[in-house]
Amino acid sequence: MARSLLEGDESPVAARLVGNGPDAWIAFDEEVRRLQRDCGPWEGSGRLEARLCHPDGRVRMAALAAWRHPPLALVLIRCADWVPQVRDRARRVLGRAVAHHPVGNRDRARRVLNLPMADDPAHVLTALVPLALRLGGREHGGWGVEQLEAAVSGRYSLLAAWWRPGLASTTWSWNSLTPRQRGGMIDRLAGSADRPTRRFAARVAAACGHYDARELARRAATDRDPVTGRTWTDAALAAMAAGGPDDGAVDALLGSRFVAVRAAGVTALRRAGRAAEAVDHLTDRAGRVRACARWLLGQDGGDPYAHYRALVTDRRRVTRYAVAGFREVAGQDDGPLLHALLDHPEGPVRAAAVAGLRALGLDVEDAVLLALLDDPSPSVSREAASSLLRVAERLDSAALAERTGPEWPLHVRRAAFRLLRGRGGSAELRASVAMMTDPDPVLGLYARSTVTNWNWLSTLDEGEAHQAELGVLLARAARVLDVQRLRLL
Structure with missing residues (x-):
């Protein structure tokens, strides 16, 4: 695009940048400047866009002064220019262009910024936010973010310094944004597909109290960005602290699939007078939420340990997360309770019991554990392998190597290979050579990587395997080794 502009293409730049996001404007500015600096002169160097991106600061400043309605995106970029004179003039031009944008020029604004047909300047400001946030990381880029935040929040904006009271009623001013306009702007920014823009909207909305506690909680529970979700969550808790508990807001927080939001909902139960519900969250799938529930139950005079013990001793009610929670409050004296769950009919419960015993030392x-290594549940086999890793050297390598055969289930082969790698030495080498052609791509990749990086001479010198056996293994591994290295070996 930059090259076609400089070669004399008359098509509007903004129309070709539609849908590419704010980074496209920044890249376009940099490329036009690079081409004019390294490959000039060009036929289209007199175009406004080319002059606004010119490497010479005097040309950029003259372009800002000579045009009545320059592209606002490029003017905003020049507001963060490294030349003070260009920067100051661009800020004045931007103030006039936005604060006094006449109705008759709405079509031009829509073309320049890819805007919908707007009746107020809020749409212009909304379109500028993503680009201003990208520029905010530059040395002089914070000014645009400050102005937009002031405009959205309803505070005084420096851009209003160029407002002239005698203008016609068809002229807009940044100071003329009504609460309804600002609210609509926050709604549009909060629903943007651009993550930095949503974070900006959440920060501004939380600061100016635009939403009530229930709406803040709903947004916290549904936002996929953890940073934005944290902002909405903190704002919801602050709103409930200032305006009193709201059961709808608390329920929205508790129903979120995000751990931090659910944890905040559990802590909000106390202020809402619903501390007794902490028992329902003792078996949450997240340890952070379980910890909050235990704290809340303790504050209400309850005993989390007693609740967990009652669950793990009832084989019909126990779940994997009940076992995980019990492990977090149990001691070594509770080992028999976890041992009793090693033969539970549910695989996740057995796996949690193995993990609990390992965590308690x-x-x-x-x-x-070797019997659990062959368990039909992959999670049980995985936890058993984790417990056996610390004693892998005393295990029978032949029995483990047998489990790496293709007739065994995938999770058993993975667990056995993991233990053989934990043993190291010739047992690991034999298993790796044997599993280079394993049907599982992950196991095959690990095996080939191990063989490729193996120190064969060290294995021979340390007497871990006979020379004849190493020769056989080397012949089988020849297809994955470098020719020169193979010849040397």
């Missing part, structure tokens, strides 16, 4: 017999 309790030893489980190797025979028991």
Whole structure:
């Protein structure tokens, strides 16, 4: 686009940048400047857009002074210019262009900024926000963000310094934004697909109290960005602290699928007079939420340990998250309760019991863990392998190598190979060579990577394997080794 502009293309730049986001304007500015600096002169160097991006600051300043309605996106970029004179003039031009944008020029604004047909300047400001946020990281780019934040919040804006009271009623001013206009602007920014823009909207909305507690909680529960969700959550809690508890807001927080939001909802139960509901969240899938529920239950005079113990001793009610919560409050004396769950019919419960015993530092017999290594549940096999890793050197490598055969389930092969790698030495090398052609691409990749980086001479020198056996393994591994290295070996 920059090259076609400088070669004399008369098509509007903004129309070709539609849908490419604010970064496209910044890239366009940099490329036009680079081409004019390195490859000039050009036929289209007299175009307004080319002059606004010229490497010479005097040309950029003259372009800002000579045109009545320059492209606002490029003017905003010049507001963060490294030349003070260009920067100051661009800010004056932007103030006049936005604060006094006449109705008759709405079509031009729509073309320049890709705006919908607007009846007020709020649409112009909304379109400028994403680009201003990108420029905010520059040395002089914070000015535009400050002005937009002031305009959206209803505070005094420096751009209003160029407002002239004698203008016709068809002229807009930044000071003329009504609460309804500002609210509509926040709504549009909060619904933007651009993540920095949504974060900006959340910060401004929280600061000026635009939404009530229930709406803040709803947005916190549904926003996929953790930073924005945290902003909405904090604002909802602050609104409930100032205006009293709101059961609808608390329920919205508790119903979120995001951990931080649910945890905030659990802590809000106390202020709402619903501390007794903490028991329902003791078995949440997130440890952070479980911790908040235990704290709340303790503040209400309850005993989290007693609730967890009642759950893990009832084989019909126990769940994997009940076992995980019990592990977080249990001691080594509670090991028998977890041992009793190793034969529970539910795989996730068995896996949580194995993880709980390991977390408490309790030893489980190797025979028991090896039997769990062949468990039909992948999570149980994975947890058993994690518990066996610390004693991998004393395990029977032949029995583990047998489990890497293609007739075994994938999760068993993965667990056995993990333990063989934990043993190291020739046992790991034999398993890696054997599994180079495993049907599972992940296992095959790990095996080939191990073989490729193996120190064969060290294995021979340390006597971990006989030379004849290493020769056989090397012949089988030849297809994954470099020719020169293979010849040397």
